Amino acid sequence: MTDTAARTAAERHTGVRATGTRPLASEATVVDLEDGRAVVVKRGSGPGAASAEAAGLRWLGEPGDVPIPTVHGVDDDHLVLDHVPEGRPDRDAAEAFGRGLARLHLRGAPAFGSPPPGGPREAWIGLARMLNEPHDDWPSFYARCRVQPYVRQGVDQGLFSPGEAEVFDEVCARLPDLAGPPEPPARLHGDAWSGNVHWATDGRVWLLDPAAHGGHRETDLAMLRLFSAPLLDHILGAYREAAHDLGRPLTPGDERRVPLHQLFPLLVHTVLFGGGYARQALAAARAALRD
Numbered sequence: 001m002t003d004t005a006a007r008t009a010a011e012r013h014t015g016v017r018a019t020g021t022r023p024l025a026s027e028a029t030v031v032d033l034e035d036g037r038a039v040v041v042k043r044g045s046g047p048g049a050a051s052a053e054a055a056g057l058r059w060l061g062e063p064g065d066v067p068i069p070t071v072h073g074v075d076d077d078h079l080v081l082d083h084v085p086e087g088r089p090d091r092d093a094a095e096a097f098g099r100g101l102a103r104l105h106l107r108g109a110p111a112f113g114s115p116p117p118g119g120p121r122e123a124w125i126g127l128a129r130m131l132n133e134p135h136d137d138w139p140s141f142y143a144r145c146r147v148q149p150y151v152r153q154g155v156d157q158g159l160f161s162p163g164e165a166e167v168f169d170e171v172c173a174r175l176p177d178l179a180g181p182p183e184p185p186a187r188l189h190g191d192a193w194s195g196n197v198h199w200a201t202d203g204r205v206w207l208l209d210p211a212a213h214g215g216h217r218e219t220d221l222a223m224l225r226l227f228s229a230p231l232l233d234h235i236l237g238a239y240r241e242a243a244h245d246l247g248r249p250l251t252p253g254d255e256r257r258v259p260l261h262q263l264f265p266l267l268v269h270t271v272l273f274g275g276g277y278a279r280q281a282l283a284a285a286r287a288a289l290r291d
Helices: 003-014 049-061 091-105 138-156 162-178 217-226 232-245 258-273 276-289
Strands: 018-025 028-033 038-043 071-074 078-082 122-125 128-131 186-188 197-199 205-207 213-215
Touching: 003 018, 003 028, 003 038, 003 071, 003 078, 038 049, 049 071, 049 078, 049 122, 091 186, 091 205, 091 217, 091 232, 128 138, 128 258, 138 162, 138 213, 138 258, 162 258, 162 276, 186 217, 213 217, 217 232, 217 258, 258 276
Parallel strands: none
Antiparallel strands: 018 028, 028 038, 038 078, 071 078, 122 128, 186 213, 197 205
């Protein structure tokens, strides 16, 4: 993204003159404003990506359980939101985040696979397409929208053999038994890897870059584990305590189900990056079947 495009988008959506820019990532720029604030201008990864992210941020931020950057505006190409300066991991912040995430999940969603209000059916997770299509139960949603489409892409790309694809088919067929006790749909961030868990200078943990949807709360927790969020034990311990205090403790066997919930992000990484992620996804599928 050019500095000119970032400045123009920031001024259009905030109504304040831009005074400077700083690179943040390949498709994101920090724009300093005349009133002393700073915003991030992000370019969407594909059609509808910016609006999908904006809808997700607003939905997750609405109850105030976890800090979420304010969205100042969105158009076909750009998303403009508050810049949150980076800090360092801290135990108190980790535990507060765990408690807040438990509350956020219990805010619920209309259905498994439902998009955030105003969010598109055809959304994104990072650079990959992601379908948000409401289902009555989690196993059917997870199989149809989070496992099977990416396995098919993996086969088409030569990353899985037909025999390996059958392992994922068996997982999908057995999902009603593997999923554990039924739960109502949770309000999920959807892409809670460590890079989207942002430790800020204000002493809090913020959530960034969501792929928000209605899903199973164990999916967010499995994503936190997959890429080793800092102070993970403190986050998960506080989450578990808060869920119990709120009257919705995690159900027995949640730790055994971690590989099942990690299938989705591993399959997404497989179709995007190939290589070792295909082996990890296959190993996770086999581990899920051993439950």
